[in-house]
Amino acid sequence: MTQDNLDDAPVQAERFSQTRTAQSQALLEDYTEMIDDLIRAHGEARITDIARLMGVTHPTATKAVARLKREGLAVSRPYRGVFLTELGSGMAERVRGRHRLVVDLLLAVGVPPEAAENDAEGIEHYVSDATLTAFAAFLTRQP
Amino acid sequence: MTQDNLDDAPVQAERFSQTRTAQSQALLEDYTEMIDDLIRAHGEARITDIARLMGVTHPTATKAVARLKREGLAVSRPYRGVFLTELGSGMAERVRGRHRLVVDLLLAVGVPPEAAENDAEGIEHYVSDATLTAFAAFLTRQP
DNA sequence: ACAGAAATGTAGCCTCGGCTACATATCGGT
DNA sequence: ACCGATATGTAGCCGAGGCTACATTTCTGT
Numbered sequence: 323m324t325q326d327n328l329d330d331a332p333v334q335a336e337r338f339s340q341t342r343t344a345q346s347q348a349l350l351e352d353y354t355e356m357i358d359d360l361i362r363a364h365g366e367a368r369i370t371d372i373a374r375l376m377g378v379t380h381p382t383a384t385k386a387v388a389r390l391k392r393e394g395l396a397v398s399r400p401y402r403g404v405f406l407t408e409l410g411s412g413m414a415e416r417v418r419g420r421h422r423l424v425v426d427l428l429l430a431v432g433v434p435p436e437a438a439e440n441d442a443e444g445i446e447h448y449v450s451d452a453t454l455t456a457f458a459a460f461l462t463r464q465p
Numbered sequence: 466m467t468q469d470n471l472d473d474a475p476v477q478a479e480r481f482s483q484t485r486t487a488q489s490q491a492l493l494e495d496y497t498e499m500i501d502d503l504i505r506a507h508g509e510a511r512i513t514d515i516a517r518l519m520g521v522t523h524p525t526a527t528k529a530v531a532r533l534k535r536e537g538l539a540v541s542r543p544y545r546g547v548f549l550t551e552l553g554s555g556m557a558e559r560v561r562g563r564h565r566l567v568v569d570l571l572l573a574v575g576v577p578p579e580a581a582e583n584d585a586e587g588i589e590h591y592v593s594d595a596t597l598t599a600f601a602a603f604l605t606r607q608p
Numbered sequence: 609a610c611a612g613a614a615a616t617g618t619a620g621c622c623t624c625g626g627c628t629a630c631a632t633a634t635c636g637g638t
Numbered sequence: 639a640c641c642g643a644t645a646t647g648t649a650g651c652c653g654a655g656g657c658t659a660c661a662t663t664t665c666t667g668t
Contacts, residue, residue, distance in 0.1 A: 335520025340497065340625090341587045345488065349655080352481065370615060377478025382656055384617070389654085401616055401663060408596065430594065431570065431603040437595035444484045448587025452580035460574040485656090492625080513645060525626055527647070532624085544633060544646055 341448065348447040351417045352376070353386050354395055357404055366403030368444035401402065420454060421446050427457045484573055484591065491590035494560045495519070496529050500547055501557035509546030562595060564589050570600045573607065 356375055360367035374385035387404050390396035395410035406414060424446045427436035450458075499518055503510035507602035516526035530547050549557060567589045571581035592600075596602035 331517045334518045337520075337583055337586050338518075339520045340583065344587055346654080368615075370616090374474045375477045375481075377480075377482045379657065380654085381614070381618080381658085385655070427574065431574065431599060433596045434505075434600040437593050437599075440480055440483065441591055441593050441596050442488055443480050444591025445588050448584055448591075450580050450584050453576045453584050454579075456571075456574060456576040490625085511645075512647090521625085522627065523646070524628085524648080528625070 328423065344448050349386065350390065350393065350395065351413065351447060352443075353383075353390055354406065354413045355411050355421070356389075357396060357406055358418070361405065366383045367405070368403050372404070379446060417446070423454060423457050423461075424449060426461055431462055485577075487591050491534065493533065493538065494556065494590060495586075496533055498560045498564070499554045500507065500539060500549055501535075501554065501561070504548065510548070511546050515547070517603065562587070563592060566597060566600050566604075567592060569604055573604055590599050 353372065353376070356372055357367040360371055360375075364371075369380055369383050369387065370388070373380040376383060376386075378386075384421060390404075390410065391398065394407055395413060396404050396406050398404040421442060424442045425438050428442060428445075429435065433441070434440060473522055479561040495518070496515065499515055503514055503518075504608075507514075512526050512530065515530070516523040519526060519529075521529075530539060530541060533553065534541065537550055538556060539547050539549050541547040566584060567585045568581050571585060571588075571605065576584070
């Protein structure tokens, strides 16, 4: 990549393009997982709790939930909690599994627990299925 | 995290907040590294080349460069190429090292080369120094 | 039952990072 | 030296995701 950038342009561009796509999915995934967590813990997901846990103000959380609803991941009625659709639950499950796998791999290669948790939050959204599979295989080889 | 979300709120929120900060840095890092690549290869970085390699239109690249200039990472004169300041070069160097380390680690745990390159592009921006250090140590142990 | 507290909704503003359309400058070949 | 091709600049639009300020609804304790 260092020598002939011009010929690599399509490859490179595609790479960055994919990264941008992943970025736009990241928020959806984070909120979906968060809502799933809250429902498991308290039977419902309130806007206020979502906002507090995400570290944003409540109008921001409301907007995010609106987007989730638009994308068919969540449902809610005014002044009532937020719930996930089947689509949303599926995503939450996948995201949760991926998150765990990433954390486990980081721990396995010697990353300190706190850093592993922190970094996984950012990393997990950019890990492809191929990489995920490799992670799982690695963890099986050396537990 | 699955049981008592409410008490974990500050920790969680801080995590997401950090991730958001990293996100806003990611673009700066990508452009900086790209410009550095182009300068190494052709002695200068033209807006058109930057745009093509990043997979965006040229006005988008122009805007990004404007931001780089604002942040003191790059300099440029109208209709002339873009160059990095010392600050920018430093960042490029660090980013380049981190990128290589991430790719190497992915390869070491068995991720296929193409996936490693693709995913590293997204992952690298979210890897903390602690994690980076752990990666380096791991690679030393098993090369 | 009702008043104050807390939760939620809504409006409107900001920045960022995309884009298209159009204007201007530079470059290169004859 | 010129003219067409190419590169760059600029204006203005859009959606996403932050925010504050304010309105409304729900909840809660007396």
